[in-house]
Amino acid sequence: MLLSSCVIWRFREWDEFRAECPGGDERLQRVVWERLDDGIAWLESLGAPVIAHETGNPRTVGKRFDPRGLAEALSRSAGDVRLRETTAEPAILATGGFQGDDALVAEHLRPAAPLRLRANPWSTGDGLRLACARGAELSAGMCEFYGRNMPDVDFSEAEFVPLAQLYGRFARVYNERGDEFFDGEVSWSENDLVQATARQPGARAWYVLDDAALRQRVRDRTVSDMVAAAPTRVDPSSLPFPKPPGAKVAVRVKPGITHTIGGLRIETDARVVGTDGLLAAGADAGGISTGGYASGLAAALVFGRIAAETLLG
Numbered sequence: 001m002l003l004s005s006c007v008i009w010r011f012r013e014w015d016e017f018r019a020e021c022p023g024g025d026e027r028l029q030r031v032v033w034e035r036l037d038d039g040i041a042w043l044e045s046l047g048a049p050v051i052a053h054e055t056g057n058p059r060t061v062g063k064r065f066d067p068r069g070l071a072e073a074l075s076r077s078a079g080d081v082r083l084r085e086t087t088a089e090p091a092i093l094a095t096g097g098f099q100g101d102d103a104l105v106a107e108h109l110r111p112a113a114p115l116r117l118r119a120n121p122w123s124t125g126d127g128l129r130l131a132c133a134r135g136a137e138l139s140a141g142m143c144e145f146y147g148r149n150m151p152d153v154d155f156s157e158a159e160f161v162p163l164a165q166l167y168g169r170f171a172r173v174y175n176e177r178g179d180e181f182f183d184g185e186v187s188w189s190e191n192d193l194v195q196a197t198a199r200q201p202g203a204r205a206w207y208v209l210d211d212a213a214l215r216q217r218v219r220d221r222t223v224s225d226m227v228a229a230a231p232t233r234v235d236p237s238s239l240p241f242p243k244p245p246g247a248k249v250a251v252r253v254k255p256g257i258t259h260t261i262g263g264l265r266i267e268t269d270a271r272v273v274g275t276d277g278l279l280a281a282g283a284d285a286g287g288i289s290t291g292g293y294a295s296g297l298a299a300a301l302v303f304g305r306i307a308a309e310t311l312l313g
């Protein structure tokens, strides 16, 4: 959460949530959709600083918080927060998914080659393993993840957002063999293109841009500026396949994985199905944005509060 852009959002229309994330558990989605506004109001009541009262995306509603201020407001309200201590018997699993564990990623996500992490390094599936050892069932979509196509080089935490190459919809997209592998229209989040890239040879793609593509804007930046900042941009004459007509520049990209979409199967009260009363929230609980992309912070906020309510009876 601290590393995120901290936009906590839901789809404006319920039907759009279902259409965008068709593989998700409808009952869990309904809970997130109905309870998010109350969750956001609760964060504000704790003094969490809001940076913007709109998401900037007409499809969605929500607020953008200052991540550090939000973390401080939450820990201040919680009072007795203890780090680096292990509880004998965890009650609520909220370890943030399993994207930080190469073996679990290989087993469930099956990328064609290892992916770089665009997230904290500590979410290594501890919640998933603990619950599975107690009989937990897994959600739908264990092979899915949310991420961004990033320049195919190592990058730092500070570059997670500015280096994201969020203009695949304007590019012609090729794999290393020169095949245009993505059929149809790229979604607004581009998460479908990112996941398809993970399955190409070397888990890589080339974004090839002509003049018209370079003039497009994404949020407050031009595609041209984003390309200029990408360390893996090349002249199209050096592509490993014939230069496409009109190509002005190409960028080699690879998915950076932010969080897993599949995880533990939970009930609407956050109980992990198959276990004797374990609870889970956040990216440890899967099957909410399956088939698409929805706010991970929204699911964490709503089911975190529900897990606490269930625990306290």
Ligand SMILES: Cc1cc2nc3c(=O)[nH]c(=O)nc-3n(C[C@H](O)[C@H](O)[C@H](O)COP(=O)(O)OP(=O)(O)OC[C@H]3O[C@@H](n4cnc5c(N)ncnc54)[C@H](O)[C@@H]3O)c2cc1C
Pocket: 001, 002, 003, 004, 005, 006, 007, 008, 009, 094, 095, 096, 097, 118, 119, 120, 122, 123, 124, 126, 127, 160, 161, 258, 259, 281, 282, 283, 284, 294, 295, 296, 297, 298, 300
């Ligand atoms: C660059 C970036 C931008 C993003 N922007 C957005 C955005 O604008 N909107 C949005 O909705 N989502 C965004 N996200 C995703 C969002 O951050 C996650 O969906 C959300 O943080 C998931 O919440 P969580 O509580 O499950 O996990 P986290 O916030 O990752 O918290 C899990 C915590 O558990 C800790 N942990 C792991 N294992 C253990 C253990 N065994 N014991 C104790 N602690 C453990 C981890 O260190 C971590 O601190 C973004 C993420 C990134 C990286």
